Amino acid sequence: xxxxxxxxxxxxxxxxxxxxxxxxxxxxxxxxxxxxxxxxxxxxxxxxxxxxxxxxxxxxxxxxxxxxxxxxxxxxxxxxxxxxxxxxxxxxxxxxxxxxxxxxxxxxxxxxxxxxxxxxxxxxxxxxxxxxxxxxxxxxxxxxxxxxxxxxxxxxxxxxxxxxxxxxxxxxxxxxxxxxxxxxxxxxxxxxxxxxxxxxxxxxxxxxxxxxxxxxxxxxxxxxxxxxxxxxxxxxxxxxxxxxxxxxxxxxxxxxxxxxxxxxxxxxxxxxxxxxxxxxxxxxxxxxxxxxxxxxxxxxxxxxxxxxxxxxxxxxxxxxxxxxxxxxxxxxxxxxxxxxxxxxxxxxxxxxxxxxxxxxxxxxxxxxxxxxxxxxxxxxxxxxxxxxxxxxxxxxxxxxxxxxxxxxxxxxxxxxxxxxxxxxxxxxxxxxxxxxxx
Amino acid sequence: xxxxxxxxxxxxxxxxxxxxxxxxxxxxxxxxxxxxxxxxxxxxxxxxxxxxxxxxxxxxxxxxxxxxxxxxxxxxxxxxxxxxxxxxxxxxxxxxxxxxxxxxxxxxxxxxxxxxxxxxxxxxxxxxxxxxxxxxxxxxxxxxxxxxxxxxxxxxxxxxxxxxxxxxxxxxxxxxxxxxxxxxxxxxxxxxxxxxxxxxxxxxxxxxxxxxxxxxxxxxxxxxxxxxxxxxxxxxxxxxxxxxxxxxxxxxxxxxxxxxxxxxxxxxxxxxxxxxxxxxxxxxxxxxxxxxxxxxxxxxxxxxxxxxxxxxxxxxxxxxxxxxxxxxxxxxxxxxxxxxxxxxxxxxxxxxxxxxxxxxxxxxxxxxxxxxxxxxxxxxxxxxxxxxxxxxxxxxxxxxxxxxxxxxxxxxxxxxxxxxxxxxxxxxxxxxxxxxxx
Numbered sequence: 001x002x003x004x005x006x007x008x009x010x011x012x013x014x015x016x017x018x019x020x021x022x023x024x025x026x027x028x029x030x031x032x033x034x035x036x037x038x039x040x041x042x043x044x045x046x047x048x049x050x051x052x053x054x055x056x057x058x059x060x061x062x063x064x065x066x067x068x069x070x071x072x073x074x075x076x077x078x079x080x081x082x083x084x085x086x087x088x089x090x091x092x093x094x095x096x097x098x099x100x101x102x103x104x105x106x107x108x109x110x111x112x113x114x115x116x117x118x119x120x121x122x123x124x125x126x127x128x129x130x131x132x133x134x135x136x137x138x139x140x141x142x143x144x145x146x147x148x149x150x151x152x153x154x155x156x157x158x159x160x161x162x163x164x165x166x167x168x169x170x171x172x173x174x175x176x177x178x179x180x181x182x183x184x185x186x187x188x189x190x191x192x193x194x195x196x197x198x199x200x201x202x203x204x205x206x207x208x209x210x211x212x213x214x215x216x217x218x219x220x221x222x223x224x225x226x227x228x229x230x231x232x233x234x235x236x237x238x239x240x241x242x243x244x245x246x247x248x249x250x251x252x253x254x255x256x257x258x259x260x261x262x263x264x265x266x267x268x269x270x271x272x273x274x275x276x277x278x279x280x281x282x283x284x285x286x287x288x289x290x291x292x293x294x295x296x297x298x299x300x301x302x303x304x305x306x307x308x309x310x311x312x313x314x315x316x317x318x319x320x321x322x323x324x325x326x327x328x329x330x331x332x333x334x335x336x337x338x339x340x341x342x343x344x345x346x347x348x349x350x351x352x353x354x355x356x357x358x359x360x361x362x363x364x365x366x367x368x369x370x371x372x373x374x375x376x377x378x379x380x381x382x383x384x385x386x387x388x389x390x391x392x393x394x395x396x397x398x399x400x401x402x403x404x405x406x407x408x409x410x411x412x413x414x415x416x417x418x419x420x421x422x423x424x425x426x427x428x429x430x431x432x433x434x435x436x437x438x
Numbered sequence: 439x440x441x442x443x444x445x446x447x448x449x450x451x452x453x454x455x456x457x458x459x460x461x462x463x464x465x466x467x468x469x470x471x472x473x474x475x476x477x478x479x480x481x482x483x484x485x486x487x488x489x490x491x492x493x494x495x496x497x498x499x500x501x502x503x504x505x506x507x508x509x510x511x512x513x514x515x516x517x518x519x520x521x522x523x524x525x526x527x528x529x530x531x532x533x534x535x536x537x538x539x540x541x542x543x544x545x546x547x548x549x550x551x552x553x554x555x556x557x558x559x560x561x562x563x564x565x566x567x568x569x570x571x572x573x574x575x576x577x578x579x580x581x582x583x584x585x586x587x588x589x590x591x592x593x594x595x596x597x598x599x600x601x602x603x604x605x606x607x608x609x610x611x612x613x614x615x616x617x618x619x620x621x622x623x624x625x626x627x628x629x630x631x632x633x634x635x636x637x638x639x640x641x642x643x644x645x646x647x648x649x650x651x652x653x654x655x656x657x658x659x660x661x662x663x664x665x666x667x668x669x670x671x672x673x674x675x676x677x678x679x680x681x682x683x684x685x686x687x688x689x690x691x692x693x694x695x696x697x698x699x700x701x702x703x704x705x706x707x708x709x710x711x712x713x714x715x716x717x718x719x720x721x722x723x724x725x726x727x728x729x730x731x732x733x734x735x736x737x738x739x740x741x742x743x744x745x746x747x748x749x750x751x752x753x754x755x756x757x758x759x760x761x762x763x764x765x766x767x768x769x770x771x772x773x774x775x776x777x778x779x780x781x782x783x784x785x786x787x788x789x790x791x792x793x794x795x796x797x798x799x800x801x802x803x804x805x806x807x808x809x810x811x812x813x814x815x816x817x818x819x820x821x822x823x824x825x826x827x828x829x830x831x832x833x834x835x836x837x838x839x840x841x842x843x844x845x846x847x848x849x850x851x852x853x854x855x856x857x858x859x860x861x862x863x864x865x866x867x868x869x870x871x872x873x874x875x876x
Contacts, residue, residue, distance in 0.1 A: 032510040066530070072470040074537035081540070084548050085533035088526035092504070095523035099512035102519070110522050114552075115597060136597075159553060159574075 058089025167228025193254035356405035496527025517562035605666025631692035794843035
């Protein structure tokens with residue numbers, strides 16, 4: 001996946017110190033009391049001397065109520081009209097949050113996505129931000145106002161309202177932070193930050209002080225639902241520092257930022273599990289060049305994302321191909337494969353739903369050997385069988401039986417001592433200068 | 439009051455036959471069942487061969503709910519933010535009505551006021567339409583679509599969302615009909631049309647087939663709440679034919695149109711009563727030139743509209759001045775007057791709330807003498823005392839005691855035989871041609 005579109009000159013590297021973009025989700029805005037708490041939080045940031053741009057989602061379950069209303073009149077409403085309808089949710093939020101700030105005696109102004117200069121492509125319900133024209137926001141900031149922007153929405157080339165799809169308000173916040181060269185983009189959520197593992201599974205999981213974009217991307221796409229990949233990719237591309245923190249608890253969160261040298265001192269940053277995959281195996285594929293290509297071309301044509309792939313030559317001239325996909329894609333994938341199976345003369349397609357993927361992520365792996373061995377050894381010691389393996393430069397993923405996934409996470413968390421604060425060596429000044437010169 | 443602003447060349451006289459603008463209010467859109475009924479009505483018009491532009495208000499009590507939400511966070515929210523908030527009500531309506539039409543297999547597209555090209559001044563919550571750029575609506579009509587426009591809203595010169603104030607969706611409909619040169623602008627309401635008098639008071643009141651703009655304006659401003667004056671003024675200025683009809687009962691409504699010669703054959707079109715006035719009397723004003731002017735200048739400066747005025751010289755060099763105003767303006771008016779009374783050395787200010795104004799309206803009065811006499815005579819015969827009188831070219835208003843207002847309406851309705859269908863003489867061809875030549 002590539003970061004969003006061809007962005008114009010409005011996104012430049014470098015940051016405007018003092019400007020902070022804050023994003024609050026729907027659960028932080030569920031009722032007037034919540035709204036007042038958010039307003040107080042924004043005001044606090046303002047009083048600390050920052051310019052503030054706030055991005056908000058729809059209040060509480062507004063979005064669900066709007067979807068319900070739509071379905072009462074049309075069981076399959078058009079994407080364009082759904083966007084027209086759903087975008088009102090965020091518009092209500094910005095108006096009411098602005099009113100809440102006015103009560104506190106602060107100058108604030110609300111803007112729709114269109115008014116905030118957010119232009120998207122025409123892919124309704126999953127639009128991508130093409131560019132941001134921050135002129136109007138800048139003007140309001142110069143006038144000394146807090147600017148409240150409706151998240152999740154923008155204007156298409158045809159001047160229609162489009163929504164950005166899941167996690168869209170995060171993307172809005174990051175895009176605005178990029179366009180405004182904000183010092184920081186704070187994403188307020190219902191967790192206190194990014195953890196070394198899911199605290200519900202691994203009780204001694206630790207909140208991370210910082211994490212590199214690439215690590216966050218691996219964790220996000222692997223099932224740690226704190227930030228959507230799209231917004232992290234956007235942040236990485238434009239160097240936006242994201243802080244993930246709690247809207248309920250006042251505590252520093254996790255900083256998602258560019259990779260710096262000493263991050264590599266930490267080998268494993270975190271561990272995640274993805275329970276939403278299924279494994280498909282195509283048995284008895286004739287082992288001729290191009291067979292796999294044909295199968296995966298058909299799957300790609302049906303818009304099915306493949307995650308891990310393993311090919312196994314089992315008999316003379318015959319091979320098994322296994323791969324994992326999201327379980328939502330299973331019915332479609334099965335259809336495609338059964339059709340392909342007939343024309344390719346393969347014997348059978350097997351579906352295994354009883355799997356989970358557990359991944360160990362860290363940019364420090366690049367400079368350290370033996371990580372894979374430690375993963376496999378720890379799992380073997382604990383009688384956890386590995387069904388598939390995939391690795392990247394900064395990640396090792398294994399597929400295990402679903403019921404063993406939690407245990408695998410705990411074992412690996414322990415193996416890499418993630419419950420302990422990282423020992424960070426004193427900054428090796430000489431070494432870093434040497435690196436710069438090279 | 440003048441019709442709205444400096445409208446550009448987009449409003450031209452002459453009509454595009456076949457195009458109908460239909461406006462539906464909130465009570466016609468209260469729930470999904472209502473929405474489907476409205477959609478069916480629109481579709482029927484379309485199937486009869488018309489292009490259709492639909493203007494809608496917010497569904498049911500949405501507007502009240504939004505106001506309530508605002509007041510939960512701010513007891514006096516800013517007008518600009520209220521507009522941001524309230525405009526979502528109509529946006530929801532257009533999206534959902536469009537979806538309801540899609541279910542019926544019709545091409546429909548929803549537009550916000552901004553997308554429909556409606557530009558207003560910057561007077562939030564009571565904005566006036568400055569101009570309409572109908573290019574986008576025309577494009578969608580050419581594509582064969584039904585276009586659904588959010589009423590009550592537009593975009594200010596600063597690209598803020600503004601709402602038009604009471605009756606605003608009617609104004610939107612009329613403005614679009616003018617800009618698109620529509621054949622007709624249908625306003626669907628909870629009554630079946632404009633009546634010769636309020637049917638709740640005068641049981642044999644008759645639904646009018648047609649009424650001239652000026653007659654409708656007099657009736658609208660006199661308390662017949664079917665159409666707001668602003669939309670009628672707009673319609674008159676641009677020659678838009680309005681039809682007022684029921685969204686629940688299928689029957690022809692009342693056509694509000696330009697005055698034509700044979701309308702004058704009907705002397706009295708209708709009778710209305712206004713119970714919302716109070717009468718103020720300033721006693722013992724020195725009868726010197728300019729005294730009245732000074733008093734009314736002060737009232738005008740306080741933005742108080744004066745309706746009827748009577749001056750009565752009661753003693754040598756001393757005069758009483760009585761006038762009526764809307765009862766909502768009474769506290770403010772009293773304050774202004776008591777201040778003026780001191781500096782002008784007048785004795786007292788008297789407030790009489792026990793009054794009602796009953797008016798007889800008809801363009802036919804212009805060509806017929808004796809109407810005033812018939813009004814006064816009929817009321818006298820029935821022991822209804824007249825407290826004040828005011829007349830215009832097409833109207834005679836009398837102020838009576840509140841409890842006699844209903845009786846006065848019935849008496850006058852009977853006097854002018856308004857329960858009977860008008861006897862319309864055969865068109866006097868010669869006479870009309872003669873008029874044209876002159």
